[in-house]
Amino acid sequence: MSKTKVSEVNRVWRLHNRPIGDLSDDTLGFDEEAIPEPGAGEFLFRLNYLSLDPTNIIWMKDVDQYMPPVGLNEPMRGVVCGTVVKSNHPDYAEGMLVSGLGQWADYQLGTPGMLSPMGDTGPIPVADAFSTLALVGPTAYFGLLDIGEPKAGETVVVSAAAGAVGSIVGQIAKIKGCRVVGLAGSDEKCEWIKNDLGFDAAINYRTEDLSKALKAACPDGIDVYFDNVGGKILDACLKLMNLKGRIPTCGLISQYRATEPVPGPYNYEMLLMQRVRIEGFIVLDYADRYPEAIAALGQWMAEGKIKVRTEIVDGLEHALQALKKLYTGENTGKLMVRVKDV
Numbered sequence: 001m002s003k004t005k006v007s008e009v010n011r012v013w014r015l016h017n018r019p020i021g022d023l024s025d026d027t028l029g030f031d032e033e034a035i036p037e038p039g040a041g042e043f044l045f046r047l048n049y050l051s052l053d054p055t056n057i058i059w060m061k062d063v064d065q066y067m068p069p070v071g072l073n074e075p076m077r078g079v080v081c082g083t084v085v086k087s088n089h090p091d092y093a094e095g096m097l098v099s100g101l102g103q104w105a106d107y108q109l110g111t112p113g114m115l116s117p118m119g120d121t122g123p124i125p126v127a128d129a130f131s132t133l134a135l136v137g138p139t140a141y142f143g144l145l146d147i148g149e150p151k152a153g154e155t156v157v158v159s160a161a162a163g164a165v166g167s168i169v170g171q172i173a174k175i176k177g178c179r180v181v182g183l184a185g186s187d188e189k190c191e192w193i194k195n196d197l198g199f200d201a202a203i204n205y206r207t208e209d210l211s212k213a214l215k216a217a218c219p220d221g222i223d224v225y226f227d228n229v230g231g232k233i234l235d236a237c238l239k240l241m242n243l244k245g246r247i248p249t250c251g252l253i254s255q256y257r258a259t260e261p262v263p264g265p266y267n268y269e270m271l272l273m274q275r276v277r278i279e280g281f282i283v284l285d286y287a288d289r290y291p292e293a294i295a296a297l298g299q300w301m302a303e304g305k306i307k308v309r310t311e312i313v314d315g316l317e318h319a320l321q322a323l324k325k326l327y328t329g330e331n332t333g334k335l336m337v338r339v340k341d342v
């Protein structure tokens with residue numbers, strides 16, 4: 001048993017009301033509670049970073065989804081990075097960094113099924129390793145390479161391209177020799193993905209005529225459309241899909257706050273006409289292959305071939321307000337909360 005003194009109160013975000021449409025200030029409550037004691041085979045860890053993810057709002061809703069929704073009054077679920085402070089598990093020593101599925105709480109109990117040791121992150125700072133390697137990097141890697149199957153010379157289009165997943169997708173596609181076009185919601189984001197990340201073209205979908213701009217940016221059509229958003233952007237991309245094109249469906253963020261049924265894509269017939277394959281995926285499906293993605297992404301990051309941008313909000317108390325940024329497009333790169341520096 002460890003001798004670490006843990007004397008603070010635990011602050012825990014709990015789901016108080018399921019959101020209807022947008023998040024509201026009373027969706028979650030920020031409660032003060034006793035710090036839990038680890039039982040046999042468990043460890044207690046202190047939160048360092050909390051990843052904020054578009055899927056958080058899905059987990060709050062009682063709708064069909066890929067995991068059980070968070071129960072009312074339960075702690076909010078999140079992807080976390082923390083430091084073990086007490087342990088009753090031989091493989092999780094005090095001081096060890098862990099990451100995986102946890103809670104929006106200062107202190108929480110962990111078990112090996114939910115959290116894995118992060119190991120030595122080498123030249124990559126812990127914040128960058130967590131922001132990129134824990135979730136969004138593997139999502140980009142498997143979605144693009146396994147489902148998108150890009151080939152050198154092909155045209156890859158990605159939406160939410162200045163976001164966490166999209167910015168990595170575009171950079172992997174460049175590494176694979178593709179022509180890469182990104183869609184983003186501001187001129188600053190478009191400049192960043194073109195000038196700093198090496199995308200071939202960028203379209204501000206909020207201000208430009210989307211169909212016209214896409215046609216101009218993809219003179220040879222689209223071979224892979226990596227879909228992070230669904231809705232009108234999916235429709236516009238469907239129209240330009242090439243024969244045997246591929247669409248990895250990664251996310252549908254334009255629909256996550258919908259209060260009415262969302263109509264299907266109008267250009268659905270293109271799947272038939274162009275023999276296009278569209279396939280949804282959840283990164284958790286690839287859990288047994290994470291080491292492959294982490295090794296490749298880590299190497300590309302160390303070589304400077306993949307650049308990472310994190311947008312860090314300080315203080316667990318700001319997590320709910322910060323989460324709203326994802327749905328309004330106020331973030332660039334990976335949004336996360338820093339609770340305590342490593």
Ligand SMILES: NC(=O)c1ccc[n+]([C@@H]2O[C@H](COP(=O)([O-])OP(=O)(O)OC[C@H]3O[C@@H](n4cnc5c(N)ncnc54)[C@H](OP(=O)(O)O)[C@@H]3O)[C@@H](O)[C@H]2O)c1
Pocket residue numbers: 052053054055135136139160161162163164165166183184185186189228229233249250251252253254255281282283284325326327328329330331332333334335
């Ligand atoms: N399948 C999986 O396993 C998996 C794993 C992780 C993430 N995802 C999905 O991947 C997508 C991106 O996630 P992320 O973590 O990388 O978030 P992110 O891209 O860093 O942030 C979300 C971005 O979405 C864009 N957006 C918001 N509302 C939009 C709308 N109505 N139309 C078009 N764009 C909109 C905004 O950028 P703009 O300013 O450019 O609009 C915003 O910055 C999400 O759909 C998420 O659910 C899936």
